[in-house]
Amino acid sequence: MKSNDVTRWLCSILFCIVLVCVQFEGCVGSKTKKTDEAYVTLLYGDEFLLGVRVLGKSIRNTGSNKDMVVLVSDGVSDYAKSLLRADGWIVEMISLLANPNRVRPKRFWGVYTKLKIFNMTDYKKVVYLDADTIVVKNIDDLFKCGKFCANLKHSERLNSGVMVVEPSATLFNDMMSKIKTTASYTGGDQGFLNSYYSGFPNAHVFEPNLSPEMFSSRPIPEMERLSTLYNADVGLYMLANKWMVDENELRVIHYTLGPLKPWDWWTSWLLKPVDVWQDVREQLDESLPGTGGGQNSKDSFLVKFLFLLPFCALLFCCYHSFTKNQGYFSTLCRSSLCDQVRHLYYRIRSNGPLAYNSISTSTTNSVHQLLNGAQNKAPAYLGGISVCVCFVVAVVSLGLALLIVPRQVMPWTGLLLMYEWTFTIFFILFGGYIHLIYQWGKIVGSRVASSLSQPGSDYDSEKRHQRQISSCDVATWYYGLGMALLAIAAPSLPCLFGITALFLRLGLMVVGGIILASFMTYASEHLAIRSFLKGFDERENARNSGSCFLC
Incomplete structure (x- = not known):
């Protein structure tokens, strides 16, 4: 009888362990790294939570199976983290980098934190996307780009809203050593990157349609410029009422409207491109109760x-x-x-x-x-x-x-x-x-x-x-x-x-x-x-x- 009791106790303990493991896997399974390449975004607070959700849905709608990583700070609630995990994001906690510039907009206090994507050495290459962007066509070809790629705006300066980065601890440490001495015309990370990559305007344009043989045979460029297709500026659309490139070939739309963001309900009545963002929002699954269609249960x-x-x-x-x-x-x-x-x-x-x-x-x-x-x-x-x-x-x-x-x-x-x-x-x-x-x-x-x-x-x-x-x-x-x-x-x-x-x-x-x-x-x-x-x-x-x- 005693041996039978011991056997029953052992079976019960094993069953509980298996059950806990299954539950743990269901809760945090999305944290597990699956690929060597990833899409990355930042979240400083719950205000941009809906933007990150729509961004992730748009990436998955294009058929990409790359990892999606969101770097979150202490200002993000536990509910937001749980919702992002349920949506398929890998949530990584980070500490904010203080802005060394005294003259800066108040909202730029922690924007230098974006530089931490250069230290994501768990991945061979990452594609960074701002939370106010949306992917309309598959952009997995960006992982073929050089060590650093970004879009050059009309002001002949790179925009840090969409970037391709080959993480390196050496590169990141070098940036940290120069962060206080390198000028920033914006008072934020974008100005710093323009000064750090001073030769970026002279870089060659990334050509995604090259054959695999040419990609493998050529030396990896230090810098490459991305086409406007990968960072279509809604601000420019607003001026001309049309895209500067072929609309059918667009890859990424960037809602650069200052304080006006696509999740603000009134922007949909002002700008036509916001309709694209709202269409993806309506497709959001109910990952947690009351969150279907981008709704907030609260x-x-x-x-x-x-x-x-x-x-x-x-x-x-x-x-x-x-x-x-x-x-x-x-x-x-x-x-x-x-x-x-x-x-x-x-x-x-x-x-x-x-x-x-x-x-x-x-x-x-x-x-x-x-x-x-x-x-x-x-x-x-x-x-x-x-x-x-x-x-x-x-x-x-x-x-x-x-x-x-x-x-x-x-x-x-x-x-x-x-x-x-x-x-x-x-x-x-x-x-x-x-x-x-x-x-x-x-x-x-x-x-x-x-x-x-x-x-x-x-x-x-x-x-x-x-x-x-x-x-x-x-x-x-x-x-x-x-x-x-x-x-x-x-x-x-x-x-x-x-x-x-x-x-x-x-x-x-x-x-x-x-x-x-x-x-x-x-x-x-x-x-x-x-x-x-x-x-x-x-x-x-x-x-x-x-x-x-x-x-």
Whole structure:
């Protein structure tokens, strides 16, 4: 019995060891080196995580089976590392190299860390790609390049966004010894490499189509220049609205737009090449729960909350308005559609939907006196102040909406959230301003009314009748819907006309913005004066119970 127990215990222990090994292999198997050549990128923080994921997917889409290595610093979260391993990246921890240049942009503090790719001696050759690049065709032929290869930009200086490096400890140590004495025109790694490889502009162009015999027989060049096909600059595309090379032969697209990156949802609406990046993003697998299509599991709840909150607020306002004005809505439902159309026709014919007052001309002289007082009491500067407030509120609404909407959501999601929250914030802020103007008008009206004789009963009945038939302010809806439609149409003009050039797109948006600004100027002035006169007209009386909550 004892021997059987020992055997069972040994079998259980062996089974547990095998199970742990299998789990360990599944978790960190992607760390194992498989080839002597690798694609490499850098990740300093989680902000560029989506870019690295899309880059890896684009490499695998071209059929390459080379290792993919990402060098990560301490600023990268454990979740990001796990996600990259699940995507097939080999994650290697590194320490940042401090930038020795005192005069430099703040974002260049750790860019010298890129030089550590020259010390990746576990590989015979590595192809470095920035996290804001994407591979559109197989580039395994770059591993045939010389000891150092890069693309020469229009400024006759190499760009360090795409490089081919033959790692060497001797070379890396030499760089480290000269890092403090070698000038950098950018204050970063790119300027240092241009100074270190001072003869690079005179290097020969890499020819990937040479026969294998010629590659094996020739001496390995110290430096070779890469064609623009391997580092197509979106910044140059933006200027000419076309690539400087054959688009069908492109290999690598580099999104060199400064702070604007392809994972920012709004760039997809400005630049056509971002569509290529977004197409690859949509193909991302769900390596971890909630990460399919480049989604962020942490932002999914936030996005749903941002979508639903304005709708819930709108439903609440509608419910509140309905319960408060239930009698009016009952009367409205009992009346026929023809009656409503006839009433609207006579109202427009008599006063127009944009008239400042709704008092009939058949009222008494005291009513005329009161109205004249209202017109005189409306401050002359009210319209100008209202226009300024309207534009300030519009700018504040746009700014707050940009801060609220997550940057890395899908383009359509970001656009819808942007519109939704811009309209919501504008409605709250400018609506509050209009309500203050209305209250101001009531205060002024009360003071004027106290100095006049009380109107007769005919006036009161006429006034109550006018309030009932004008319970829903048509002008408020007219201006509100007009501004909303123009705000949607202004940025949509380039898409409607099929224009892809950035500057033409911006030009059309400016034209649409001017039209919107003109309408907002007219609308804000009229709404403010209408609200003031409406409050002036009602004086100390309570607002009509049949008023719309938007009026």
